[in-house]
Amino acid sequence: MIELDGVGRSFTVGRRRTRKTVHAVQDLSFTVRAGEFVGYLGPNGAGKSTTIKMITGILAPTSGRLRVAGLDPTRRRTSLARRIGVVFGQRTTLWWDLPLRDSFELVRHLYKVDQIDFRRRLSELTELLDLADFLATPVRQLSLGQRMRGDLTAALLHDPAVLVLDEPTIGLDVVSKAAMRDFLRRLNAERGTTVLLTTHDLGDIEKLCRRVMLIDHGSLAFDGTLDDLRATAPEEDSIEDVVARLYTGWSPALPAEG
Incomplete structure (x- = not known):
């Protein structure tokens, strides 16, 4: 579903001299x-967000x-948009002043989703993500947990084959985080949706991911299972300890990328 072969992305910064x-x-x-x-893990500035932007067509390699x-x-960005869903934990794709239901209706038009399929899919997601009580609420009045459930619904209304998640549980309370993780686990298991998750919350990784990739300074530093990752350190180390060792000066407690 996702293939990168020798991909690089460079930027020119500064002025003249x-x-x-x-x-x-x-x-x-x-x-x-x-x-x-x-x-998909890595410290701030490691290249995670750049990778995500290339995968979604925002940046060209x-x-x-x-x-x-x-x-x-890059060349087929419109066609690709119909095959992927994207959720950025620190940015919403919803319309701030519109009720959540109206935001979903606009998403339907953007993706040209058939009305019957839209109603079926929205009904299913409303039940699974417990949206019924705030569908009529303007997005600006939603709690962070409610908004994240709304953003996830918007990303899935066109039934994408690939879901890209960038810090989807950032700032969520324990209950909201558990509900989000449970939904994502079921989505992957029951519908076979391919999911690429970037996060600084290693609890997300332990509860959801069978495979982990770590990037540092723009290059892949590790690719394997969680068990493979744990095997790189003493048995008594937590997964946080293992990852922190791989990245000098990086603590999993650091805030997410801006």
Whole structure:
């Protein structure tokens, strides 16, 4: 579902004489198969967000080959949008002053979802994510947990094959976080949706992901199972200890990327 082969992304920063090239991602290669639930970890500035933006077609790679659902994300961005769903934990895709239900209706038009399919899908997601009590509430009045459930619903209304999640549980209370994790687990298990998850919350990784990739300084530092990752450190270490060891100076308690 997701294929990166030698992908790189560089930026030129500074002015005239002080210009320099920053390699945000370098020679990055990995494959995510259909139905996988993969965690994508790394410290701030490691290249996670740049990778996500290339996968979703927001940024074009400066080198290498990238395919998502068989499509070039940059050249086929509109076609790809119908195959993927994206949730950014720190940014909403909903309309701030509209009731949640009206935001969903606009999403239906954007993705050209058939009315019958839309009603069926919304009914299913409303039940699974417990949205009924605030469908008529303006988005700006929703709690963070309610808004995140709304954003997740909006990302799934067109029934995407791939779901990309960037910090989907950031700031959520314990109850909301547990509900979100349970839903994502069921979505992957029952519908076979391919999920790529970036997060600083290692609890998300332990409860949801069978495979973990770690990126640092734009390059892949680890790709394997959680058990493989734990095997890189003493048995008494927690998963937080293991990851922290791999990234000098990085603590999982740091805030998410801005």
